[in-house]
Amino acid sequence: MKAFVYHGPKNMSLDQVSDPKILKPTDAIVRVTTSTICGTDKHIRNGGMPEVEPGRIIGHEFCGEVIETGTSVTKFKKGDKVAVSCVTHCMSCYYCKRGLYSHCVNGSWLFGYKIDGCQADLVRVPYADNGLYLIPDGLTDEDVLFVGDILSTGYFAAENGGIQPGDTVAVFGSGPVGMCAMATARRWGPSRVVAVDIDQSRIDFALKQKWADYGLNPNEVDVTQALKDFTNGRGADVTIEANGFEATFKAAIDAVRPGGTVSLVGVFEKPQVLEMNKLWIRNITLKMGLVPANHIPRLIDLIKEGKLNMKPLITHTIPLSQVADGYDIFEQRRDNAIKVVLKADA
Incomplete structure (x- = not known):
């Protein structure tokens, strides 16, 4: 064969x-x-x-x-x-x-x-x-x-986020997994799903399909501040990292509110640094893993x-x-x- x-x-x-x-x-x-x-x-x-x-x-x-x-x-x-x-x-x-x-x-x-x-x-x-x-x-x-994979992975990412009705969910990475996370996140009733990517065409695609409500391009806006503007200064309730890159890893952690959840499903080829001296006081939850x-x-x-x-x-x-x-x-x-x-x- x-x-x-x-x-x-x-x-x-x-x-x-x-x-x-x-x-x-x-x-x-x-x-x-x-x-x-x-x-x-x-x-x-x-x-x-x-x-x-x-x-x-x-x-x-x-x-x-x-x-x-x-x-x-x-x-x-x-x-x-x-x-x-x-x-x-x-x-x-x-x-x-x-x-x-x-x-x-x-x-x-x-x-x-x-x-x-x-x-x-x-x-x-x-x-x-x-x-x-x-x-x-x-x-x-x-x-x-x-x-069998990316839709289950997107669902897993959203499930790990512990999304509550009315939450703001920001998905970092508008590739196939990220878009599946956006689409399935809606099952939990968030008030808004935000696509974050440096590729504007992918943001536009996610918006066109109505998988995302808003799009943020880090090359054009301060994503963390924009998410705070959406949420009365708090930040996203849930962030999902779907790329596996250092930039999106850091951004997903920076953009989540105190007490929020960061859900990681990107495949990382290199080690990442957690700045525990800054993170411990924020009471955030990090969840990650391979899709079950x-x-x-x-x-x-x-x-x-x-x-x-x-x-x-x-x-x-x-x-x-x-x-x-x-x-x-x-x-x-x-x-x-x-x-x-x-x-x-x-």
């Missing part, structure tokens, strides 16, 4: 590799029909995640069709159309029982990280009964494509009921055979690229 393989920093190629096989009774083999290129994939490509070993097939956000199941898989059968969680989990270990599915000791964390991923014709899905989700009749791959992807059924229901639609994020759709060009489009933001989708070759 074809697969996009990591051979080391800046060295990835579309190769012919062996088809995956059932290794455990809980496995399923899924024919990938639609996948994406994500920010984490970019970090891997650039050597920012050295844990990824050469020879790894990349990719973790996808939909497909079940073509084979292990003997212990009971919820799915050949021919089922499914969306797939980006993390694998057993549901029975110490961490799974506590809802920390992304730290499952029996799973393998993230597709394309410690196990082979989905930028390929076929993928092995461990613990298939826990990680596959039927695509409802009437919905397409594109409707539910993001539930436990809200996929809820997100699919919201999509089915027409209450959530993230398809506008898809700006480019190309065949898997052009995946290398897709990475360049994604990283260079060519033609205002936001999300690049890969379709199975005919």
